Amino acid sequence: MVKKDESCVSALEDEAIEVEHLLAEPKNEHVSVDGVLSFGEESLEKCFQIEDFSCGFGFGLALNNGCLDSNTTQEGEDLQLEVLDGLLDELDEVDDLDATNGLSGACDCEDFLLDIEFAEKKLDSGPSEATCLGNSSSESPSPGLSGSCNGAVGISESSTATILESECKNDVLDKIVTCKLHGGFMSKCGCQPPAEDGIHMASIELRKLNDLDHDENLLACGILSTGTGKRSLEVSRIDEFLREKRLRKPTRRYIEESSSKKSGYLKGREKYPVASTKDTSLKVKSCNELHNTGRRASTVIHEEKSLCGIRVRRGRPKKLVPQSGLDSDKEPLSSESEDNCATKKKSKHDRRKHQRMWTPSEVIKLVDGISEYGVGRWTDIKRLLFSTSAYRTPIDLRDKWRNLLRASGAEKPNKKGVEQKQEHSLRPLPSSLLRRVRELAKIHPYPRVRISKKSCIGQVVPAMHPGACKGAPPSSLSGRSVRRKNIT
DNA sequence: ATTAGGG
């Protein structure tokens, strides 16, 4: 036990942080879940605060995860993923099944599912477990939670012990879960820790009520999902709801379902958690979705950070100060749309946020620059001719050039000769420009000379002439650089 | 840090 806690503590920080992200994900996933997750976060924070003490159990996902991880060194990861996955799934499906229990469902679920996991492990490893559960629970003296924890402790301890003796695993789990659940509940609701009697009674009541709360739950969900946009409000609702729910104990079937669900199909998709953990773009997306939902002001801040970080667009800002003037025909502004984190709303499509049309004058400048400095000297061109255009990066110039080539048809006269469709060109370039582009294209074959590649490939396939094609047909590498050299 | 390529 002791060691467990230690490891837990040590791992707690990292894990927790990670978890935080993960938690952030689902938040966006489901409106109704919103509140619940928020709770999770709160719990998390508390966890941090009490880090010194130990990792409690029923506190929240974060903690639980930490513990689990530390417990199961090897499958720790998997486990975590699974758990989280489960969580996510749970959230995902708030609409169906138990999730109707929605708020409480999801949140309790996490807790007790986790606990189940934990319990299982414990059971497997041996008899000393019972105390473990108790200890860890009691050791988590978080200010607001301590009470409930204590309350739960008693039960979990006793029940666990008993059952262990009787070797009735399922029951044990059930009980533990139940207890845990209560603990979690209370802590979340900030309610007074009921006496053991109270718990007992509550459990019973829960059982009874469980069958009829569907409508109720639905209602509650509805409230939440149609929510008012104030998170606090939501929270209070949830709180209320939870309070109400608090008296209800999940039926055994419910628990079983949940557990099976978790262990079952959860395995299949671990991608979710993983992705969400690292994939920032994903996060952003969610964030956007979130915004679309139009609610939640407080959580946004959290997101904003990431958003801003990402949004700023690769190193562009650092270069030069936004100038507005430059080309006469340029779009007026260059400064406004940029990186206001505040402009999130519009960031619906993260990608391609700032599109700036290339004006003819720009194109001309580009062409001039290319003809002057040569293809490939994009930074130079940018520096010399586009120094005022903060938004045009060398890469952009290059891209534009590529597009020009394409548009001018100078690029690879396709095999069949069916190309050069300028036909669908929205903004046909001035013929003069076109001419120039073509000429330039002739002079500097930027586009990796398909020619060589083509010819190379064509001949290479069979046997390839070493001399002719320069050797490596597949990798454009050799061909590329070589070509370039020749040209220059 | 720049480029080339690909998406």
Added chain:
DNA sequence: CCCTAAT
């Protein structure tokens, strides 16, 4: 436009 790999 954006992203990644290669230089």
